[in-house]
Amino acid sequence: MISRILAADLPAHAGRRVRLAGWLHRRRDLKSVSFLVLRDRSGLAQIVLREPLPEAAEETVLAVTGTVVLNDQAPGGAEVTDPEVEVLSAPVAPPPFDLYRPVVGGTLPTILDHAPAALRHPRLRAPFEIAAAAVAGFRAALDGLGFVETSTPKIVASATESGANVFGIDYFGRPAFLAQSPQFFKQALVGVFERVYEVGPVFRAEPHDTARHLAQYTSLDAELGFVEDHRDVMAVLTAALTGMHASVAERAGSATALLELDVPEVPGEIPSIHFAEAQELVARHTGEDPRGEPDLAPAHERFLGEWARREHGSEFLFVTGYPMVKRPFYTHPDPERPEFSRSFDLLFRGLELVTGGQRLHRHADYLAALAARGEDPEAYGGYLAAFAHGMPPHGGFAIGLERWTARFTGAANVRQTTLFPRDLHRLTP
Template sequence: MISRSLAADLPTRIGERVRLAGWVHRRRRLKSVTFLILRDRSGLAQVVLSEAVEPPTEETVVEVSGLVVANPKAPGGAELVEPVITPLGEPARQPVFDLYRPTVPAALPTILDNAPIALRHPRLRARFEIAAASVAGFRSTVDGLGFVETHTPKIVGSATESGANVFGIDYFGRPAYLAQSPQFFKQALVGVFERVYEVGPVFRAEPHDTTRHLAQYTSLDAELGFISDHRDVMSLLRDTIAGMADAAAERAGGALDLLAVQLPVVPREIPAVHFAEAQELIARHTEEDPRGEPDLAPAHERWLSEWALREHGSEFLFVTGYPMAKRPFYTHPEPGNPRYSNSFDLLFRGLELVTGGQRLHRYSDYLAALAERGESPESYVDYLAPFAGGMPPHGGFAIGLERWTARVLGASNIRETTLFPRDLTRLSP
């Protein structure tokens, strides 16, 4: 049997007999001819049927053998004639919406309820090709810098990072929790491998039904030791984001074209503004005066993003030095100005995309930080163990994959960039 060709190969196979396989994407009956549009993982192919042949219904899985001929009007300039069609699998019912419409003719809840079939729509599938390419870019960047990939527990005995928003689990009769992040593990593993990364699920029992939150999302975590301060982490993050954008362009070009997505240009140096300066800027240039506030409001993040685009031509902006009061206990304070921190947010197209920074690394500093927050070190015995054992200055960040993809695509709801979202109400498919 001839080995299988893909739809995208046809233009290079003119004059040859090939075997395609895929789904009947669409039947098109014209006056004198009937077309079968075949869909496979590479794209679409036009098959010309003889008049007598009744094409199989949409979403039938078929093999089609035939002769490739040039036709400037066909997609890619080639089509298949003299086809012999063999069904491999028949659908028992038709999709809830036509998968062959150029735009998706369904609202988000319908798409999500019917995800296993709906995702076959080329425009929906394309989103996840971009996401997968981005992850490959994240990996190749950190891999090239000697980072070791780890797989850490998703079931933890104590809810260290935040008591709220954790999912409880019955662990052989004992209470346990789903991990909200690999924070403890990645810091501990800096003591082992110096540079670690993880791509994995994190869980938040987010009780609000918003367009930005999921109960499970994919976190791209990196952590590295022997840094000078948070600027080394920012530099790594810049290279990582650039690697993600480059990989999307290289590996998912067709998907980007189909969705008419403009990838961001990542400047060699992403502009950075200190939190206090950011507040000054807003006070000077807008009607509002946020000085003294411990955090930035969403409207301020949007304004700062627009300012960075205007002033620096950059879709990205680092805001550094966030007040310690709003950062987790493990955050490293700003030397000489301990109200502020060696942490940062990366804003992208108006929203926070990544949070990161330098962490405390001295055991005594952890004890002091916990005492200051009125917390007992006994609750943090596991967390503190690596620091008691000697740790280098270190820091890291976590990129939310779905959030990155949503920003790149301009999707307004994070569920659009999640294959099978989990939220307050959705637990299937």
């Protein structure tokens, strides 16, 4: 038996006998000829049959052996003639939408209910090819900077990020929780590897039914030691994003072409503005005065995104120095203006995409920070222990992969860029 080739490779085999395998994407039976369109992971191939193929519904799995003929009219510029067709596996039911149409009909809930079938559609599959390429680029960038990849526990004894919104587990009869982030572990591991990253699931029991909340998402977490301040973290994030975009351009070209996406350039140095200046800019230009507010409103983030594009030609903008009151207890303050932090948000097209910053590193500073917030240090015993033995100045960031992919592809709902999303209402498939 000849080895299988992929649809995209047909033109290189013109004149030869080849074997294809894939799904029957579409069939058209004319009087004296039938056209089958076969779909495989590389794309589509047209098969020309002199006699109709009996009883093969769309999504039938086929192997086809035939002769490659160049034809400008065929998808990809070549087609297969004189085929022998073998049915490998027949569907028992049609999907509730036509996969051969340019856009899948049906509501988002229907599509998500039938995700194993819906994701076969090239347009619905494309975001995940882009996401996989982006993750590969993230890793390559951080590997090149001496980071070590880790896998840390997703079952924890206590919630570190915020007491609410955690999923409870019965852990051999004891209460436990699903980790909301690898924050504690990645900080502790700065003491071991200095530079670590993790690509893994995080869990948020957020009772929000919105287009951007998920109960599980994939977090690209990084943390590094021996920083001067948050700007060293921003430089690593810039390198990570540069790697992600480069990898998408290199590895997911057919997905970006199908979705008609430009891969935006990541500036060598992403423009940056302090939170206080950002508020002044908003006050000066929008007629609203947010000064004194501890956070930026979505409309103000959008304004800043437009400002960055206009003034700096950048789709990205760092906003630094968010007020301490809105940041987690482990955030490092700005020593010169202690009400502000050494933290940042990265806006992409006017939407918050990444949060990060420098963390506290001295044991005494953690005790003071918890006391100032009226928190009991006892509840953070395990967390604090890691800082008892000498930790360098450090910081890090986390990118939500599904949100990144939604922003990058222009998807309106983060569920369109999540494989089998989990939310307030959805637990299957």
